Amino acid sequence: MGGTNARRAEIAANLERVRERVDAACAAAGRAPEEVRVIAVTKNHPASDVRILAELGLRDVGENRDQEAAGKAAECGDLDLTWHFVGQLQTNKARSVARYADMVHSVDRGRLVAELARRARNEGRELGCLVQVNLDPDSERGLIGPRGGVDPADVPALADAVAAEEGLSLGGVMAVAPRGSDPEPAFDRLYSVAADLRARYPRATVISAGMSGDLEAAIRRGATHLRIGTALLGDRVAIVG
Numbered sequence: 001m002g003g004t005n006a007r008r009a010e011i012a013a014n015l016e017r018v019r020e021r022v023d024a025a026c027a028a029a030g031r032a033p034e035e036v037r038v039i040a041v042t043k044n045h046p047a048s049d050v051r052i053l054a055e056l057g058l059r060d061v062g063e064n065r066d067q068e069a070a071g072k073a074a075e076c077g078d079l080d081l082t083w084h085f086v087g088q089l090q091t092n093k094a095r096s097v098a099r100y101a102d103m104v105h106s107v108d109r110g111r112l113v114a115e116l117a118r119r120a121r122n123e124g125r126e127l128g129c130l131v132q133v134n135l136d137p138d139s140e141r142g143l144i145g146p147r148g149g150v151d152p153a154d155v156p157a158l159a160d161a162v163a164a165e166e167g168l169s170l171g172g173v174m175a176v177a178p179r180g181s182d183p184e185p186a187f188d189r190l191y192s193v194a195a196d197l198r199a200r201y202p203r204a205t206v207i208s209a210g211m212s213g214d215l216e217a218a219i220r221r222g223a224t225h226l227r228i229g230t231a232l233l234g235d236r237v238a239i240v241g
């Protein structure tokens, strides 16, 4: 149990530091900290860490692989948690994800929308969906490989597809800032995409942006949900099973 206590102290200290960063960034941006929700991305960390986070009051959990997420959601079934699926999602995993996820941040194609909707209805659940926006200009120009998300121009059509489905609710947008460049222009662009979407769907208020390294920039640019992994849990170590 000594190990657990040490881990708990480590995560508690990390959480305090993250809260301080969020508070400072919100103060600088003239925003209320309550407007910004911290999601703990627990990929490659064990369910025991999820439990510690819940005890510390952090109940939004993010995962990027279905198999790992499904296992942890089952192990933590006694806790009242909100599960966010943040990774690229294969259509054949939609059935599993629809069982435990509350919000899917990585909706990027019509076929996935249809399949998530069908599976959510089968489970009698409602899945929040965010349209993932590709903010990397290099990928738009075809200079890099598999893109995460849809081009900004294609967001309205995909959002309409989500909004039309019973079993899904359109929550807003999500993006990952392009690697190795200033995240601010990218988050700026995301903000304008989100504003356009919200003009048509007033309840689509979520802007999921900001990770351990760029949460301040994301908060400055209107993020409502941060996806924080390493700053809370440390470096990822592969877990068995």
Ligand SMILES: *Cc1c(COP(=O)(O)O)cnc(C)c1O
Pocket (backbone or CB within 6 Å): 041, 043, 064, 086, 087, 176, 211, 212, 213, 227, 228, 229, 230, 231
């Ligand atoms: C892993 C991951 C995060 C968390 O990244 P950190 O830099 O560890 O905070 C956020 N979003 C997505 C989509 C991820 O896969």
